[in-house]
Amino acid sequence: MRAALNTLAVVAPSWLKTQIEKDWFDRYSRPVCEERLPKGIVARNAYGEKIGVDGIRLLDAIYDDPTTPECLRQLELVEILRQTWIAQYFV
DSSP: OHHHHHHHHHHOHHHHHTTOOTTHHHHHSSOOOGGGSOSSHHHHHHHHHHHHHHHHHHHHHHHHOTTSOGGGGGOHHHHHHHHHHHHHOOO
16 A cells, blocks of 8 residues: 555655545555554454555545546556455455
């Protein structure tokens, strides 16, 4: 998620600004490390679910919004995000 957002920030910063949520900067501006993860299984599962929802929202904006520039669908890290979310999350 973080890598895809960083790529989109370079390629289409204006578009990305219209898509992100306020709390995304706090969640994705730094790499996730053990010290930043919530404590406990329940809290970590909730955090993982939140990341999943964020990724689905971003992918929906990229693939389902007809106003999204086509070139964003061609970005390697966007495709990696899409494939990862297919493998790890379900709606």
